[in-house]
Amino acid sequence: MIRLGVPSKGRLMEQTFDWFADRGLRLSRSGSDREYAGRVDGIEGMALVLLSAGEIPRELAAGRIELGVTGTDLVREKLAGWRDVVTEVAPMGFGHADLILAVPECWRDCRDLDDLAAIARDFRAEHGFRLRIATKYHRLVRAWLAAHEVADYQLVDSQGATEGTVANQTAEAIADITSSGETLRANNLRILDAPPILRSQATLFAGRAADGPALRAVLDRLAL
Numbered sequence: 244m245i246r247l248g249v250p251s252k253g254r255l256m257e258q259t260f261d262w263f264a265d266r267g268l269r270l271s272r273s274g275s276d277r278e279y280a281g282r283v284d285g286i287e288g289m290a291l292v293l294l295s296a297g298e299i300p301r302e303l304a305a306g307r308i309e310l311g312v313t314g315t316d317l318v319r320e321k322l323a324g325w326r327d328v329v330t331e332v333a334p335m336g337f338g339h340a341d342l343i344l345a346v347p348e349c350w351r352d353c354r355d356l357d358d359l360a361a362i363a364r365d366f367r368a369e370h371g372f373r374l375r376i377a378t379k380y381h382r383l384v385r386a387w388l389a390a391h392e393v394a395d396y397q398l399v400d401s402q403g404a405t406e407g408t409v410a411n412q413t414a415e416a417i418a419d420i421t422s423s424g425e426t427l428r429a430n431n432l433r434i435l436d437a438p439p440i441l442r443s444q445a446t447l448f449a450g451r452a453a454d455g456p457a458l459r460a461v462l463d464r465l466a467l
């Protein structure tokens with residue numbers, strides 16, 4: 244049996260269903276909207292598992308699902324050495340979002356990473372604690388700031404409504420996913436002049452341990 248993990252709600256779920264339908268497989272919930280079980284029609288030996296997008300990387304790594312749809316951001320953030328654990332089977336062309344770092348709009352002297360590094364040094368001297376960056380992408384943000392030699396900061400965990408942390412005075416800057424930029428603008432935040440930390444999109448992943456004839460038959464059926 245090949246178990247396919249799919250996000251359990253929202254646009255990501257609907258677009259995933261459409262993507263498989265375009266390839267001849269019909270995914271559907273088996274019961275009500277609140278029941279997280281589903282079925283796959285159009286192929287033998289495949290089961291649908293509805294999960295939180297954030298949990299799909301872990302489930303792939305644990306071998307509890309063989310295939311999974313989630314954002315590349317979540318796989319890179321949640322799986323250390325992700326390439327050893329999962330294979331990217333196909334980018335799916337939706338769920339595009341950039342992981343970016345943003346500062347208050349009113350920080351006129353903070354345009355790029357060099358500015359941020361200097362401001363972070365001064366901030367620590369002035370306030371006695373390190374500048375706080377709110378994010379749920381700890382691994383990716385730490386690696387990116389280290390690569391750009393920004394050191395005087397601390398990460399503050401924020402699992403949602405991250406853009407609100409600056410107004411709420413629990414952080415000075417944020418690192419989060421953006422697509423339209425509306426949430427940033429509404430919260431008076433501006434993206435630093437730098438390439439995004441990561442460009443993400445919804446992707447079909449396979450667990451490396453799942454490789455075998457049953458998985459290959461499914462991928463052949465999908466012409467992948």
Ligand SMILES: Nc1ncnc2c1ncn2[C@@H]1O[C@H](COP(=O)(O)OP(=O)(O)OP(=O)(O)O)[C@@H](O)[C@H]1O
Nearest residue numbers: 295296297313314315316317338339340420422443
């Ligand atoms: N505004 C957006 N536009 C496009 N993609 C987005 C946007 N926000 C988030 N995403 C993507 O959607 C995926 C799921 O996001 P999110 O982290 O909100 O899911 P989740 O943590 O599983 O949610 P929940 O735990 O509430 O089920 C991620 O890969 C993310 O990059």
Ligand SMILES: O=P(O)(O)OC[C@H]1O[C@H](OP(=O)(O)OP(=O)(O)O)[C@H](O)[C@@H]1O
Nearest residue numbers: 403404405419420421422423424425426
């Ligand atoms: O650039 P935009 O188009 O405004 O989208 C960005 C927002 O979308 C995501 O939040 P989501 O709605 O998934 O909720 P969350 O804050 O709980 O993660 C993300 O965390 C941003 O807050």
